[in-house]
Amino acid sequence: MRMSYQRISVIGGGSWGIALASAAKRAGRDVILWTRSQQDADILDRKRESSRLPGATIDSDIAITADLTKAAQCDAMLLVVPAQALREVALSLAPVIAPDTPVLACAKGIERGTRKFMTEVIVETAPKAAPGILSGPSFASDVVRGLPTAVTLAARDEKTASALAHALGSATFRPYHSTDLRGVEIGGAAKNVLAIAAGIVSGRGLGASAAAALTTRGFAELTRFGRALGAKPETLTGLSGLGDLILTCSTPQSRNFSLGLALGQGLSPLEAIAKTSLAEGVYTAAVLNDMAREHNVDMPIVAAVADVVEGQASVDEAISRLLTRPFRAEG
Ligand SMILES: NC(=O)C1=CN([C@@H]2O[C@H](COP(=O)(O)OP(=O)(O)OC[C@H]3O[C@@H](n4cnc5c(N)ncnc54)[C@H](O)[C@@H]3O)[C@@H](O)[C@H]2O)C=CC1
Numbered sequence: 001m002r003m004s005y006q007r008i009s010v011i012g013g014g015s016w017g018i019a020l021a022s023a024a025k026r027a028g029r030d031v032i033l034w035t036r037s038q039q040d041a042d043i044l045d046r047k048r049e050s051s052r053l054p055g056a057t058i059d060s061d062i063a064i065t066a067d068l069t070k071a072a073q074c075d076a077m078l079l080v081v082p083a084q085a086l087r088e089v090a091l092s093l094a095p096v097i098a099p100d101t102p103v104l105a106c107a108k109g110i111e112r113g114t115r116k117f118m119t120e121v122i123v124e125t126a127p128k129a130a131p132g133i134l135s136g137p138s139f140a141s142d143v144v145r146g147l148p149t150a151v152t153l154a155a156r157d158e159k160t161a162s163a164l165a166h167a168l169g170s171a172t173f174r175p176y177h178s179t180d181l182r183g184v185e186i187g188g189a190a191k192n193v194l195a196i197a198a199g200i201v202s203g204r205g206l207g208a209s210a211a212a213a214l215t216t217r218g219f220a221e222l223t224r225f226g227r228a229l230g231a232k233p234e235t236l237t238g239l240s241g242l243g244d245l246i247l248t249c250s251t252p253q254s255r256n257f258s259l260g261l262a263l264g265q266g267l268s269p270l271e272a273i274a275k276t277s278l279a280e281g282v283y284t285a286a287v288l289n290d291m292a293r294e295h296n297v298d299m300p301i302v303a304a305v306a307d308v309v310e311g312q313a314s315v316d317e318a319i320s321r322l323l324t325r326p327f328r329a330e331g
C-alpha cells in the first residue's frame with residue numbers, strides 16, 4: 001500500500017477541480033489538472049484563470065493536460081466531474097490507472113438510473129482502484145482564494161485516509177479523515193436537495209423562522225436516511241453532513257440554494273435550471289426520494305423538492321403539503 005501521495009491528479013477542470021488543484025498545490029504536492037478537451041486545457045494553460053472562478057489565478061506549477069494516460073501517472077486521484085458524469089470518466093480511467101491508487105470522488109450526488117453512490121460507481125468501473133470520498137462545507141471560490149475550509153476525507157482504511165488528509169491538507173484546507181464512505185456521500189448528496197428547499201423558503205419570503213425549521217427538519221431527514229443505510233452518527237453530524245447542510249442552506253452563494261430561490265420567486269423548473277450553473281440537487285432529488293421510499297424512510301422535504309423540480313407539483317402545492325402534515329413527536 002502506497003503511503004506517500006506526492007503526485008496528485010485532479011480530473012475535471014471546473015470550479016471545484018481548479019479549487020482542489022490549488023489546495024493540493026498549496027499543500028506542496030505536484031499537481032496535474034485534467035480537462036476533457038484539448039481546447040479547455042490550452043485556454044486554461046495560457047490564461048491561468050477561469051470564467052467559473054473570477055479573480056482567481058491558477059498556479060503556473062499546476063500542469064494542465066487533456067491526456068488521461070498522462071493524468072493517470074499519479075499517487076492519488078481526485079474525480080471532480082458532475083455526479084452523473086462520474087461513471088463515464090471512471091470507465092475511461094480504469095485501464096490506465098495503477099492498481100491500488102486512491103481515487104477520491106469529489107462530486108456530490110447519486111447516480112440516476114442505477115441508484116448508486118459515487119464510491120459504488122468507482123468500485124464498479126475501476127475495481128482495482130482504492131475508492132474514497134472528499135466532501136464538506138467548501139465553496140470553490142473560498143478554497144481557491146485560500147480562505148479557511150474544513151472537509152471530511154474518507155477511505156476504506158484509516159491509514160490511507162489519514163495519509164491522504166496529510167497530503168492534501170494545509171493551514172487553510174483542513175481535511176478530517178474518516179472510514180465512513182457511505183456516511184460522507186449521503187451527506188453531500190442529500191444536502192443539495194435540502195438546499196433547494198431552503199432557497200425556495202427564501203424566494204417565497206417565508207421568513208427566518210421557517211428557514212431554521214426547514215434546515216432542522218431537513219437534517220432530521222438526512223439523519224434518518226443515513227442511519228437506515230448504515231452511516232455513522234458522527235459523520236452525519238460532522239462536516240460532510242450537518243456542516244455542509246448549514247452552509248448550503250444559508251446563502252445564495254450555493255447554486256442549489258440559488259436555484260431554489262429562483263423557484264420560490266416564481267420561475268419554472270426549466271427557467272430556474274437554465275439560469276443556474278450546475279445544481280446537483282436537481283438530478284439527485286428524484287433518485288433520493290425513490291431510495292427513501294425503498295428503505296421506508298420518511299423524507300417529506302426531499303419528496304416535495306423532487307415533485308417541484310420534476311414538474312409534478314407547484315411550489316405552493318409543495319409548501320401546503322408540508323405545512324398540513326399531521327403533528328407528531330419530534331425525531
Ligand atoms: N463548486 C463548488 O463550490 C463545489 C462543487 N462540488 C461538487 O463538485 C462537482 C463538480 O462541480 P463543479 O466543479 O462546481 O462544476 P463545474 O460545472 O464548474 O465543472 C464541471 C467540470 O466537469 C466537466 N465535465 C462535465 N461533464 C463531463 C464529462 N462527461 N466528462 C468529463 N468532464 C466532464 C466540465 O467540462 C467541467 O470542467 C459537483 O458534484 C459539485 O457538487 C463540491 C464542493 C464544492
Ligand SMILES: O=C(CO)COP(=O)(O)O
Nearest residue numbers: 136137138139254255256
Ligand atoms: O457543495 C458545495 C459547498 O460545500 C457547493 O454548493 P453548490 O453546489 O450548491 O454551489
